[in-house]
Structure formats: structure tokens, C-alpha cells
Amino acid sequence: MNKLSICVVLFVLSYTGFSQSYDFQVIKEIEALPVVSQDNTGSCWSFSTISFLESEMIRITGTKTDLSEMYIVRSTYLDKAENYVMRQGKAQFGEGGLSHDVINSARKYGIVPSPSYMGKSTPEMKYNHSKMISELDNIVKKAVTETPKKYPNWKADYVAVLDTYMGKFDENSKIYVPNVKIDEQTTNEKSLTPKQFLATTKLNLDDYITITSFTSEPVYSNFILNIPDNFANGSMYNLPLDEFIENIDHALDKGFTLVLDTDVSEITFSSKNGIAVIPENDNDAATILKEIKTEKKITPEYRQxxxxNYNTQDDHLMHIVGKVVDQKGNHYYKVKNSYGIQSGRNGFVYVSVPYVRLKAISVMLHKNGLMKKTKDALKL
Incomplete structure (x- = not known):
């Protein structure tokens, strides 16, 4: 080998040893409706899970229907208030929630298409719930302090605030839906309640489950995770960490999307760059968002x-719709965010497998997206 060839080989070897900018290739993508923004609200739980149900409708019936996130938000606020007051203020009250809150609300109040109820005065208006939440908070705290007996109109006052900021709409309101099927029969009925509309979607709300992984609970048990936003005491199934990740991959491979509840407080979660990673070396935190670096090996014990120690909390919910791979073969989940298309990678975040192993609180999915061995172990 001549000197020139040796120099070329040494240059190539030295170059490949350096970090590289990310170059992603999509390896799996499941259809979802376009990215929308939750604006100035804490309603990611509704935006992510509604997006998930929209993808479920596409998967089940091929129908693309833009569902109303704010109808679910409005309905859930009713249950949050009741829960807070009847527990005498010893419960979570705020904007946060979890994916099962959407399922619970849909089961109780139904769902509606977004054009039927947008939860704001005009389509151009941005969502901003800061004043509304402050007023709602004052009402429920007053109801607890004075007791419902001394403040008998608290529910009416509460609903009036919702009406003012989000518009009047409830489970008895009618929506226009032409030529729909109810109980396998076509009807020309043009006016349906939210529950009647839900029946047309073919969504079976009992099919959706939440899985997670914690060493503090028995494997394959169904338990209530003690996190602040779990005001409804929703339960989830506990899996070994490797099996938790395997089921996420299996679901995606089979065409099922998932709702991701995760911590986004890490400096290596960047909605701006559309990247979420866990560097092996803390000194790489400043550069790993733009350059590929080695990531940390996440054990069940470290995750727990x-x-x-509160380094992992349930900050944000998003919608997993696929997988991508970088030029070094590292896999990431393609996650639909609710910060608008100007955020991240056209509204998406590519979340690494180590990040999910460490920071994912849980995922919701259709039970048929589980591996057979997992379904058998959970007796589903």
C-alpha cells in the first residue's frame, strides 16, 4: 500500500470516529391526522389520545375523522371538579391528565368531530386556558371551604365558566352527521348525540389498556401508579422493562400506534430539535441534540x-406513530407532538429507545397490539 492510500485510509478511519449529524430514515410509519397545537393549555393528554383514537379509526374503518380534543377536555373538567370537591380538596386539580381520562370521558360523554365543537370562539383563535383554570380553581376551592351545602350553586357557577371560555356543549347536544351507520344499519338521521356518534366509529373503548414497567410492583400485575395526574386512579399493567419495549415495537410492526406518557424535563429532550436522547456521558448533553453520541444503557433498577427520586415524572403525553433509524443503526420512535408543525421535525420528535426505557411512564395501546406471550401472561 502506497503512502497516499495509507493517508486516505487513516483519514476515513479518523473521520468515522467523530460524531456525525443525524440523518434519519423512516422504517415504519402509521397513518395519523396532521399535527395540531394545544397552544397555551395543559391538554397534551387529550391531544395525544384523541390523535391515537383518530389513527385507530383509520386502522379499523379507514375513516379519517378530525375529533374534538376540547370536547374531551371540557367533559373531563366536570369529573375533575366532582372528584376534587367530594375528596374535600385532597386530590389533584389542574390541567393535567392521562390517556385513560380520554377513554373514561368518551365512555361517559361520547365524542364529537372537531368541526362540531372546537372549544373556542373562532377557528383562528389560539387556545389559552390560563384565566379559565384560575376561575375554575377558585370555584372548587370555595366549594371545599364553604362545603357544598353552603355553596349549593357551585356546579352551576363552574359550568358557566366552561361555557364562557369554551362554549356551551354537553353530552345532550346534537351534532350534524349525514348517512351514518348505527348497529350495522344505515340511517339518514342528521342529528346525533356525542354517545350516538361514538357508536358510529366502531371504537371499542374496552380494548384500550396501559402498560408500564416498574420493579416496585409484581410483574404482570394490574396496579394504580401513584403520580399526581392520575386523579382518576387509572390502573396499568406492569411488565419487565425489556418486554415493555418489545411490546411497543411489536405493536408498531403490526400497525398499532400508542400513546406515550413521558418525562420531557431532561435537557436532552428538545422539542425544538425534535430529538430526545440519553447520553452515556453527561458532558455530551450540549452536543447530542445535533450529533450522534453513545447513549446510556438503561437497567430496570436505574429506571426505578x-x-x-423524582427525576422522572409524568410531564407530557404524545402519540407514537412509527420508527426511524439513524445512519449508525440506532433506532428511535417517531412521535407526534402537539406543539404545532413549527416545532421539532415538522411537529414530530424522534425519541431514542434508551430515552423511552428510562423516561416513559407508560404507553396506551389496543390490547391486540400486544405480543401473544404478554397477552397470555396478562390474561387478556
């Missing part, structure tokens, strides 16, 4: 410790 980070949750128990």
Missing part, C-alpha cells in the same frame, strides 16, 4: 431509582 430515577422515578423514585
Amino acid at each position: 431509582a430515577e422515578f423514585e
Whole structure:
């Protein structure tokens, strides 16, 4: 080998040793409706899970229907208030929620298409719930302090605030839906309640489950995770960490999307760059958002410790719709965010497998997206 050839080989070897900018290739993508923004609200739980149900409708019936996130938000606020007051203020009250809150609300109040109820005065208006939440909070706290007996109109006052900021609409309101099927029969009925509309979607709300992984609970048990936003005491199934990740991959491979509840407080979660990673070396935190670096190996024990010391919390919910791979073969989940298309990678975040192993609180999915061995172990 001549000197020139040796120099070329050494140059190539030295170059490949350096970090590289991310170059992603999509390896799996499941259809979802376009990215929308939750604006100035804490309603990611509704935006992510409604997006998930929209993808479920596409998967089940091929129908693309833009569902109203704010109808679910409005309905859930009713249950949050009742829960807070009847527990005498010893419960969570705020904008946060979890994916099962959407399922619970849909089961109780139904769902509606977004054009039928937008939850704001005009389509151009941005969502901003800061004043509304402050007023709602004052009402429920007053109801607890004075007791419902001394403040008998608290529910009416509460609903009046919702009406003012979000518009009047409830489970008895009618929506226009032409030529729909109810109980396998076509009807020309043009006016349906939200529950009647839900029946046309073919969504079976009992099919949706939540899985997670914590060493503090028995494997394959169904338990209530003690996190602040779990005001409804929703339960989830506990899996070994490797099996938790395997089921996410299996679901995606089979065409099922998932709702991701995760911590986004890490400096290596960047909605701006559309990247979420866990560097092996803390000194790489400043550069890993733009350059590929080695990521940390996440054990079940480390995951549990980070949750128990509050380094992992349920900050944000998003919608997993696929997988991508970088030029070094590292896999990431393609996650639909609710910060608008100007955020991240056209509204999406590519979340690494180590990040999900460490920071994912849970995922919701259709039970048929589970591996057979997992379904058998959970007796589903």
C-alpha cells in the first residue's frame, strides 16, 4: 500500500470516529391526522389520545375523522371538579391528565368531530386556558371551604365558566352527521348525540389498556401508579422493562400506534430539535441534540431509582406513530407532538429507545397490539 492510500485510509478511519449529524430514515410509519397545537393549555393528554383514537379509526374503518380534543377536555373538567370537591380538596386539580381520562370521558360523554365543537370562539383563535383554570380553581376551592351545602350553586357557577371560555356543549347536544351507520344499519338521521356518534366509529373503548414497567410492583400485575395526574386512579399493567419495549415495537410492526406518557424535563429532550436522547456521558448533553453520541444503557433498577427520586415524572403525553433509524443503526420512535408543525421535525420528535426505557411512564395501546406471550401472561 502506497503512502497516499495509507493517508486516505487513516483519514476515513479518523473521520468515522467523530460524531456525525443525524440523518434519519423512516422504517415504519402509521397513518395519523396532521399535527395540531394545544397552544397555551395543559391538554397534551387529550391531544395525544384523541390523535391515537383518530389513527385507530383509520386502522379499523379507514375513516379519517378530525375529533374534538376540547370536547374531551371540557367533559373531563366536570369529573375533575366532582372528584376534587367530594375528596374535600385532597386530590389533584389542574390541567393535567392521562390517556385513560380520554377513554373514561368518551365512555361517559361520547365524542364529537372537531368541526362540531372546537372549544373556542373562532377557528383562528389560539387556545389559552390560563384565566379559565384560575376561575375554575377558585370555584372548587370555595366549594371545599364553604362545603357544598353552603355553596349549593357551585356546579352551576363552574359550568358557566366552561361555557364562557369554551362554549356551551354537553353530552345532550346534537351534532350534524349525514348517512351514518348505527348497529350495522344505515340511517339518514342528521342529528346525533356525542354517545350516538361514538357508536358510529366502531371504537371499542374496552380494548384500550396501559402498560408500564416498574420493579416496585409484581410483574404482570394490574396496579394504580401513584403520580399526581392520575386523579382518576387509572390502573396499568406492569411488565419487565425489556418486554415493555418489545411490546411497543411489536405493536408498531403490526400497525398499532400508542400513546406515550413521558418525562420531557431532561435537557436532552428538545422539542425544538425534535430529538430526545440519553447520553452515556453527561458532558455530551450540549452536543447530542445535533450529533450522534453513545447513549446510556438503561437497567430496570436505574429506571426505578430515577422515578423514585423524582427525576422522572409524568410531564407530557404524545402519540407514537412509527420508527426511524439513524445512519449508525440506532433506532428511535417517531412521535407526534402537539406543539404545532413549527416545532421539532415538522411537529414530530424522534425519541431514542434508551430515552423511552428510562423516561416513559407508560404507553396506551389496543390490547391486540400486544405480543401473544404478554397477552397470555396478562390474561387478556
